[in-house]
Amino acid sequence: MSEALVLGGxxxxxxxxxxxxxxxxxxxxxxxxxxxxPQEVIALLIESNLRGRGGAFFPTGxxxxxxxxxxxxxxxxYITVNADESEPGTxxxxxxxxxxxxxxxxxxxxxxxAIQSDFVFIYIRGEYSTxxxxxxxxxxxxxxxxxxxxxxxxxxxxxxxxxCGEETALLSSLEGERGQPRSKPxxxxxxxxYAAPTLINNVETITTIPVVLEVGPAExxxxxxxxxxxxxxxxxxxxxxxxPGVYELPHGLTxxxxxxxxxxGVPDGxxxxxxxxxxSSFPVMTPDDLDTKLDANSLGQKGYFIGSGVVCVLDDRTxxxxxxxxxxxxxxxxxxxxxxxxxxxTRWLVQMLRAVENGTASESDFDLALDVCDRIIGKCLCVLGxxxxxxxxxxxxxxxxxxxxxxxxxxCPFGHDSSLDGLFAPSDQHAAHREVVA
Amino acid sequence: MSLTDEIQKVAKRYPESKSAILPALRLAQDxxxxxxxxxxxxxxxxxxxxxxxxxxxxxxxxLFNFEPIGRHTIEVCTNVCCGLVNAQAVLESFERExxxxxxxxxxDGEITLRAVECLGGCSTPTIVAIDQRYRQSVTPEDVPAIxxxxxNV
Numbered sequence: 131m132s133e134a135l136v137l138g139g140x141x142x143x144x145x146x147x148x149x150x151x152x153x154x155x156x157x158x159x160x161x162x163x164x165x166x167x168p169q170e171v172i173a174l175l176i177e178s179n180l181r182g183r184g185g186a187f188f189p190t191g192x193x194x195x196x197x198x199x200x201x202x203x204x205x206x207x208y209i210t211v212n213a214d215e216s217e218p219g220t221x222x223x224x225x226x227x228x229x230x231x232x233x234x235x236x237x238x239x240x241x242x243x244a245i246q247s248d249f250v251f252i253y254i255r256g257e258y259s260t261x262x263x264x265x266x267x268x269x270x271x272x273x274x275x276x277x278x279x280x281x282x283x284x285x286x287x288x289x290x291x292x293x294c295g296e297e298t299a300l301l302s303s304l305e306g307e308r309g310q311p312r313s314k315p316x317x318x319x320x321x322x323x324y325a326a327p328t329l330i331n332n333v334e335t336i337t338t339i340p341v342v343l344e345v346g347p348a349e350x351x352x353x354x355x356x357x358x359x360x361x362x363x364x365x366x367x368x369x370x371x372x373x374p375g376v377y378e379l380p381h382g383l384t385x386x387x388x389x390x391x392x393x394x395g396v397p398d399g400x401x402x403x404x405x406x407x408x409x410s411s412f413p414v415m416t417p418d419d420l421d422t423k424l425d426a427n428s429l430g431q432k433g434y435f436i437g438s439g440v441v442c443v444l445d446d447r448t449x450x451x452x453x454x455x456x457x458x459x460x461x462x463x464x465x466x467x468x469x470x471x472x473x474x475x476t477r478w479l480v481q482m483l484r485a486v487e488n489g490t491a492s493e494s495d496f497d498l499a500l501d502v503c504d505r506i507i508g509k510c511l512c513v514l515g516x517x518x519x520x521x522x523x524x525x526x527x528x529x530x531x532x533x534x535x536x537x538x539x540x541x542c543p544f545g546h547d548s549s550l551d552g553l554f555a556p557s558d559q560h561a562a563h564r565e566v567v568a
Numbered sequence: 569m570s571l572t573d574e575i576q577k578v579a580k581r582y583p584e585s586k587s588a589i590l591p592a593l594r595l596a597q598d599x600x601x602x603x604x605x606x607x608x609x610x611x612x613x614x615x616x617x618x619x620x621x622x623x624x625x626x627x628x629x630x631l632f633n634f635e636p637i638g639r640h641t642i643e644v645c646t647n648v649c650c651g652l653v654n655a656q657a658v659l660e661s662f663e664r665e666x667x668x669x670x671x672x673x674x675x676d677g678e679i680t681l682r683a684v685e686c687l688g689g690c691s692t693p694t695i696v697a698i699d700q701r702y703r704q705s706v707t708p709e710d711v712p713a714i715x716x717x718x719x720n721v
Contacts, residue, residue, distance in 0.1 A: 206583070215688050216685070216686060216688065217686070218647045218648060218649060218685070218686040218690075219648070219649050219686070219690050220686075220688060220690075221688045221689055221690050221691060223688075224688050224689070249583070255688070256590075256594075256629070256631045257631070257684075257687055257688070257697065257700070258688070259700045259701055259702075260701060260702065284581055284582070286587075286590070286591070287590065287591065287594065288590065288629070289590050289593065289594065289629035289630070289631040289632060290629045290630030290631035290632075291628060291629050291630065292685065303590070304587055305584070305586065305587055306584070306586035306587045306588070306589040306590070306625065307586075307625060308624065308625055308628040309628060309629070310628075324583060324584060366690060366691070367691070368649045368652075368690035368691055368693070369648075369649055369652045369653070369690075370652055370653070374690065374691040374692075374693075375691045376691065406648065406649075410647075410648070442648065442649050442652070442690065443652075444652060445652075448652065453648060456647070456648050456651060457648060460647060460685055460686075463685065464685070466628075549651070549652050549653075549654070550648065550651050550652065550656075551656070552656045552660075553646055553648075553651040553655065553656050554646050554656060554659055554670060554683045555646065555683070556630075556646065556670075556682070556683045556684055556685055559669075559670040559671040559682065559683050
């Protein structure tokens with residue numbers, strides 16, 4: 131783990147308290163940053179070409195540069211750190227909060243200096259209880275040590291809604307409303323929280339900022355797969371793999387290397403069937419593309435996305451219809467209901483996938499499903515529906531023979547042998563529960 | 569400190585008090601175990617919001633309960649990453665041992681069982697949140713001991 135930068139120093143044991151973080155040079159970069167003019171810090175971020183680790187891969191320095199300077203606006207300037215990690219297969223931000231919480235705090239304070247903000251919100255998903263405790267204690271410790279200066283850091287707990295990881299939904303939720311997305315423009319950099327300029331960054335992105343300052347932007351920009359995919363990445367390896375875990379690696383290693391060399395390959399003598407790549411919001415990868423490098427451009431050329439660094443391995447016991455159905459049920463459950471194509475489309479896809487799984491669909495339903503996907507993508511305020519459409523469409527397209535086999539077989543050809551057989555979705559539980567209480 | 573005082577203290581930390589609705593609802597739920605109509609009204613009163621507004625917000629989120637639940641909650645992740653390595657067997661083991669379906673509470677009011685979406689612990693499946701604290705790498709064989717432990721708490 132010599133590549134560890136974001137998790138640097140925490141390879142063996144977590145750096146939860148201030149003393150242990152200071153022992154590895156913690157908060158030195160904050161002092162360095164505060165000695166620079168704010169614009170210079172943004173310039174360093176631009177030079178490093180650090181990009182957003184939440185999924186959209188937007189250049190971090192450029193995003194910060196969109197924030198107007200305080201003298202040009204009559205409102206406060208806010209930072210909102212997105213710690214609402216809920217994308218299926220993503221568990222890296224949790225690892226950061228548990229292992230290097232002070233590096234996240236240091237990143238917040240450097241970002242606050244860069245855009246001249248004195249109020250930072252960290253929106254942490256409601257289910258993360260231990261993570262909240264650890265992070266809050268780091269904030270308290272930093273505050274007691276006088277490191278916060280004029281800056282307030284408020285750790286705000288969500289209450290269970292995947293959509294609140296979408297930046298404008300997060301703002302709605304933080305303002306005390308239902309967590310529903312808003313139309314853009316205006317973009318949050320101009321009109322965000324309380325209609326004031328707001329910088330929104332993912333936990334990993336913010337935590338990488340002290341690293342960029344420490345190694346220097348020019349050196350950082352040489353790590354990984356420059357010029358676009360610089361630096362390291364916390365890959366979330368899970369599923370049917372011998373050694374699942376969070377692995378911090380430079381961008382640009384192959385998918386095969388991560389799965390086989392680092393992850394120990396597919397266990398139990400099974401073979402790899404597909405990879406949920408980038409997260410549940412993107413097309414699934416087929417084995418013929420395993421040599422694709424894990425950087426945005428290499429993946430993009432093959433129609434994949436790096437997303438939030440998810441690499442979830444599916445072995446040959448996986449029924450891809452069940453997989454698409456379970457992912458579809460997730461999106462149906464999490465759709466906020468604001469935009470019709472998403473609200474209706476996610477439900478329709480679940481119904482169709484269930485009919486395929488039961489063997490009661492017809493061949494024409496495959497094209498109908500793809501048509502529904504097409505009518506969701508790009509037609510809503512946010513990409514929740516698009517995410518569902520992208521992964522479902524990739525399953526229908528790439529595994530059409532397996533889908534067809536369900537119809538020929540009059541049901542799932544795996545019988546009860548699929549690894550996902552009988553997987554219960556919370557959306558079903560709600561329906562079942564309504565029957566119980568009625 | 570009364571619930572109202574606690575909520576108003578938290579609200580002062582935010583630039584606008586309405587932002588404190590999620591922490592306020594959480595405080596109310598911690599106090600009463602679930603959000604009754606009265607609890608919702610109390611939150612509304614403390615934040616100067618109508619009960620209808622508070623309910624519309626609360627109902628958007630999965631972590632709030634609108635009916636009494638068990639003294640303990642068991643939430644099993646059943647998204648695909650845990651599912652690939654047999655989360656369903658873990659859930660079924662809880663169902664069998666407790667003799668209830670997901671979404672239900674045992675007759676003695678002790679335990680509520682739920683299936684939940686990805687909890688973000690995919691490298692140590694199956695993840696089970698017991699009273700909101702994660703247990704990692706739970707197998708069906710672990711279930712009886714977990715229940716024994718809960719019944720003694």
